[in-house]
Amino acid sequence: MRPHASAHERTSLQLRVRGLVYLPGDSAYDQETAAFNLATRHTPDLVLAAADADDVAAAVRWAAERGMSISVQATGHGAANAITDGLLVSTRRLLDLDIDPEERTARVGAGIRWREVVAAAAPYGLMGLHGSATDVGVVGYTVGGGLPLLGRKYGFASDHVLAVEVVTPDGVQQRVDQYNNPRLFALLRGGKGNFGIVTAMEFRLFPAGELYAGGIFYPGERAREVLAAFREWAPALPADASASLAFLRLPELEDIPELLRGRFVMHLRFAWQGTAAEGQRLLDPMRGVAPVLADLSGPLPFTQVDAVHLDPEHPVPVREGGMLLNELDEALAEALLEVAGPDSNAPLLLAEIRLMGGALAAPAAPSSHGDHVAGRDAAWSFFAVGVMMPESADVVPAAIAAARRTLAPFGTGGTAVNMHGHVESADDAARAWxxxxxxxxxxxxxxxxxxxxxxxxxxxxxxxxxxxxxx
Ligand SMILES: Cc1cc2nc3c(=O)[nH]c(=O)nc-3n(C[C@H](O)[C@H](O)[C@H](O)COP(=O)(O)OP(=O)(O)OC[C@H]3O[C@@H](n4cnc5c(N)ncnc54)[C@H](O)[C@@H]3O)c2cc1C
Structure with a gap:
C-alpha cells in the first residue's frame, strides 16, 4: 500500500492548480471528502477542491505522472464504496449553468445539481431529465445513463446529451460529441467515471407543460392487494406514463409526517406529463385498491418534482443494492413480498420497483454511435436501501444480498450502474453494463x-x- 501523501506532494500539486489541496488532518479535508451516504467515509491521500476545468486537467496529469489513482466527487450521492487512496477531485465548485431557451439546451459544470437546472429552466417553461431526487448531481447521474422520472416518455438522460467536456486519463481536455471523438462520446454515456473527469456537459431540455404527479400511501399490511393491483395497472399505462411502488419502513423521525412516522407503508408513485383530467383518470384505478393513508398526487409544478418520490433530503448512513427485473408475474410478486412484505423482517428502509419500458426500451439513436446504458431490456428496476445504524449495520448488507438472491431468478442478470449500489467485486461491478x-x-x-x-x-x-x- 502506498504511504499517505506528504506535505511535499501537496505542495507539488498545489503549485499546479488554483483550487486548494487538502491532506488528512486538514480542517477542510473532512468537509471536502464527505459523502451524502454517511456510511461511506472517503479517505483519499489528497483531495483537490478544483476551481475550474484547467485545475482538473492539471491534477489528472499530476496524478498520472505518479501512477496515483484518481476519483471524482460532486455531491457524494453515489458514494456506494469508500475511496481509500489516491487523489480525489472535488468538482463541486464547477458551477457554470447556461440555459439556451431558443435551442432548448443547457450546459452545466460538473458541480451542478439537478435542482439548479430545474430552477433555471422553469422560467422558460423548460425541464430536464432528472431522476427521483433533484439533489443529485447532473454529471454523475448522466454518465451512469440517468434513469429519469419521466424516462418512459423521453428515454435515458444520456440519450439527450449533446456534448461532453472531459479530461481523459492522460490529462487532455476534450470536447466530444457525435462528430468529434464519437467513440469516447459513447463511452461517457453509461460508462460512468471510468474514462476521465467530465468538467461540463451540454444536453437537451424539453417543454415542461403540465405535470400530474405524486404519491399515494397505503398501509403496509395491505401490500399484497396493492401489489396485485399495481402489477395489472402499471404495465397497462400509456407508454409515456411513469410509475413505481415502494415498500417503506419509515423511522420515527420528526421530519416524517405523523401519519407515516414509524410505520410500514406502501408508496405508489406516479408521473404523467399532460392534463390534470387525464392524469387523474389514469391514476384513479389505484385509488380504491386498499385504504389510502394519504393521497399526495395531483397537478404538480416542475419545481416541486421531489414530492413524487420523497427521497431523503438529508445525508443518511445507508447500504444500497439494485438489479434489473423481467415481467412482474405472480411468482415475482410473491418473491417481492418475501423480500419486503408484511411478514418479512428484513431491515430495509425502502424496497422499490420502477416500471421501465416505453422510451427506455428504445435503442440509442444510431447518430449517437451507441452507448453503454443498461436497462433497455428490463421490465422493472429494483432498488433496496437499508439504514446502517450501529444496531443494524451487521444485518443490512446481508438483507440486501438476500433480496438480490431471492429476486435473481426473475432478473435480467444485469443492474443499472446508477442503481447498482455497493460493489462487491470486479465481477459484481461488471453486471452494471x-x-x-x-x-x-x-x-x-x-x-x-x-x-x-x-x-x-x-x-x-x-x-x-x-x-x-x-x-
Ligand atoms: C436520493 C437519490 C435518488 C436517486 N435517484 C436516481 C434516479 O432516479 N435515477 C438515476 O439514474 N439515478 C438515481 N440516483 C443515483 C445517482 O444517479 C447516482 O448515485 C449518481 O452517481 C450520483 O451522482 P453525483 O455526482 O450526485 O454523486 P457523486 O457521489 O458525487 O458521484 C458518483 C459517481 O459519479 C461519477 N461522477 C461524478 N462526477 C463525475 C465527473 N465529473 N466525471 C466523471 N464521473 C463523475 C463517478 O463515478 C462518481 O464516483 C439517485 C441517488 C440518490 C442518492
Missing part, C-alpha cells in the same frame, strides 16, 4: 486508461492486467 458492452468497455479501459487510474467505485476492469480495481 449490458453484456454486449462489457468487452468493449473493458478494451477501451485498457487502451484509454492504461494505468487504470480511475479504478474506484463502479470501475470496469481493463481487458489487460493492470492494478486491480479498488472497491
Amino acid at each position: 449490458p453484456e454486449g458492452s462489457r468487452r468493449r468497455l473493458s478494451e477501451a479501459k485498457a487502451e484509454l486508461d492504461p494505468q487504470n487510474l480511475f479504478r474506484h467505485g463502479h470501475a470496469i476492469a481493463p481487458a489487460v492486467p493492470g492494478p486491480a480495481p479498488a472497491f
Whole structure:
C-alpha cells in the first residue's frame, strides 16, 4: 500500500492548480471528502477542491505522472464504496449553468445539481431529465445513463446529451460529441467515471407543460392487494406514463409526517406529463385498491418534482443494492413480498420497483454511435436501501444480498450502474453494463486508461492486467 501523501506532494500539486489541496488532518479535508451516504467515509491521500476545468486537467496529469489513482466527487450521492487512496477531485465548485431557451439546451459544470437546472429552466417553461431526487448531481447521474422520472416518455438522460467536456486519463481536455471523438462520446454515456473527469456537459431540455404527479400511501399490511393491483395497472399505462411502488419502513423521525412516522407503508408513485383530467383518470384505478393513508398526487409544478418520490433530503448512513427485473408475474410478486412484505423482517428502509419500458426500451439513436446504458431490456428496476445504524449495520448488507438472491431468478442478470449500489467485486461491478458492452468497455479501459487510474467505485476492469480495481 502506498504511504499517505506528504506535505511535499501537496505542495507539488498545489503549485499546479488554483483550487486548494487538502491532506488528512486538514480542517477542510473532512468537509471536502464527505459523502451524502454517511456510511461511506472517503479517505483519499489528497483531495483537490478544483476551481475550474484547467485545475482538473492539471491534477489528472499530476496524478498520472505518479501512477496515483484518481476519483471524482460532486455531491457524494453515489458514494456506494469508500475511496481509500489516491487523489480525489472535488468538482463541486464547477458551477457554470447556461440555459439556451431558443435551442432548448443547457450546459452545466460538473458541480451542478439537478435542482439548479430545474430552477433555471422553469422560467422558460423548460425541464430536464432528472431522476427521483433533484439533489443529485447532473454529471454523475448522466454518465451512469440517468434513469429519469419521466424516462418512459423521453428515454435515458444520456440519450439527450449533446456534448461532453472531459479530461481523459492522460490529462487532455476534450470536447466530444457525435462528430468529434464519437467513440469516447459513447463511452461517457453509461460508462460512468471510468474514462476521465467530465468538467461540463451540454444536453437537451424539453417543454415542461403540465405535470400530474405524486404519491399515494397505503398501509403496509395491505401490500399484497396493492401489489396485485399495481402489477395489472402499471404495465397497462400509456407508454409515456411513469410509475413505481415502494415498500417503506419509515423511522420515527420528526421530519416524517405523523401519519407515516414509524410505520410500514406502501408508496405508489406516479408521473404523467399532460392534463390534470387525464392524469387523474389514469391514476384513479389505484385509488380504491386498499385504504389510502394519504393521497399526495395531483397537478404538480416542475419545481416541486421531489414530492413524487420523497427521497431523503438529508445525508443518511445507508447500504444500497439494485438489479434489473423481467415481467412482474405472480411468482415475482410473491418473491417481492418475501423480500419486503408484511411478514418479512428484513431491515430495509425502502424496497422499490420502477416500471421501465416505453422510451427506455428504445435503442440509442444510431447518430449517437451507441452507448453503454443498461436497462433497455428490463421490465422493472429494483432498488433496496437499508439504514446502517450501529444496531443494524451487521444485518443490512446481508438483507440486501438476500433480496438480490431471492429476486435473481426473475432478473435480467444485469443492474443499472446508477442503481447498482455497493460493489462487491470486479465481477459484481461488471453486471452494471449490458453484456454486449462489457468487452468493449473493458478494451477501451485498457487502451484509454492504461494505468487504470480511475479504478474506484463502479470501475470496469481493463481487458489487460493492470492494478486491480479498488472497491
Ligand atoms: C436520493 C437519490 C435518488 C436517486 N435517484 C436516481 C434516479 O432516479 N435515477 C438515476 O439514474 N439515478 C438515481 N440516483 C443515483 C445517482 O444517479 C447516482 O448515485 C449518481 O452517481 C450520483 O451522482 P453525483 O455526482 O450526485 O454523486 P457523486 O457521489 O458525487 O458521484 C458518483 C459517481 O459519479 C461519477 N461522477 C461524478 N462526477 C463525475 C465527473 N465529473 N466525471 C466523471 N464521473 C463523475 C463517478 O463515478 C462518481 O464516483 C439517485 C441517488 C440518490 C442518492
